[in-house]
Structures are given as structure tokens and as C-alpha cells.
Amino acid sequence: MDDNARTEWALRRLGELMDPQADAGDTVDWTAVEERLGTTLPEDFRRFLARYGAGTIDGMLIVLSPDPEVPAVMPVSRLSPRVLEAPEWRQWNPSHLGRRHRAEDMLVWGLTAAADTLCWLTEDSDPQRWPVAVWARHGGGWNLYDCGMAEFLLGLFHAEFDDCPISDTGLWGNASPRFLGVREEARLMAAGVDPWDESG
DSSP, X not given: OOHHHHHHHHHHHHHHHOOOOTTOOOOOOHHHHHHHHXXXXXXXXXXXXXXXXXXXXXXXXXXXXXXXXXXXXXXXXXXXXXXXXXXXXXOOOOTTTOSOOOGGXXXXXXXXXXXXXXXXXXXXXXXXXXXXXXXXXXXXXXXXXXXXXXXXXXXXXXXXXXXXXXXXXXXXXXXXXXXXXXXXXXXXXXXXXXXXXXXX
């Protein structure tokens, strides 16, 4: 399966599991994004934003926006030098990889409520070939997944990895994840409604 077919397959399967809300999707100035980041971003991520927008899945996983003006936790960006000074972030040499990677090559695209960080490892010149790297804060450390962002989400929702790749297992094997865009989530919160409170 070539990269385009793989992207189509992953996005189609993702769409079967998780519906976008009405009027979902973000319009992104990709030229400005590329100038800010110095690179293009993977096609599955671009198409995910066009369909869903930046937002939160089940209150547990935040998909960031590449636009710094969108009111997400932070925009898509490199790990900051200040963060990289922490010893636990420098322990980046999973034995199954056979070589050391630089944490500076991590481009953050998502966060979790459990303080995990979801990145692309951007060493390849082709963004379609960037694997997903996850820093699981609670006991996992760094792990690398040979798939794009959409396939990673599918693997999480279908429990297709050997272990849950993030610290919170609430999305592991979740066959009906719910997505809310950042603006809709903010609107509900401002109205005094917690969209993730299942007791209400």
C-alpha cells in the first residue's frame, strides 16, 4: 500500500468510528504554517484538521492546531529547549530502535490529560514517512510507532498495539470515541457545561 492509499484507508476507518460535529473543520493557512515550522506537515494531519479541526477526544487527548492563534493548549511546535533540559526527556534510546534519536527532532501534534506528549519524529525529509513518537509520562517513557497520526489514533481506538501507548487507558479499545473542536468545547465550558462529565 503506497502512502496515499494508506492515508485514505486510515482516514476512512477513522471516519467510521468518530463523527465530526456540525460545521467542524479548520481552515489553515498552510503557507504560513510551513514558514513558521520550516516544514510541511503530513497529509493525514492536514486532512484531519480539514474534517475535524483541532480539539479534544473524550476529554483525554488533544489534537493541536498548527495555527498559534487557535485557542488550543499550544500550537504544533518543536519541543522547547527548556523542556529538553529535564533528564527524563533525554532518555531517548528505545532498545528496539538500535540507534539514538534527538529529542530536538520531535514535532508535537498532541497532548493527553495525563501529561503525555504525542510527536512526529521528523528525521525523514518526507513528512508522509514520519513515525509517531510518544512520551508516556506515567511509566512509559519514549516509544516509537511506525505509522502516521491517523493510523496511530486507529491503533489506540482498536487496541492494536502490544500495549496502550498513552498513560490513560480510557481511549484504549474505545469503539466510539467522541470529538469536540476547541471552539465548541470552549463555548460549552463558558456556558457552565462540562462536555466530558458523564454524570450529567
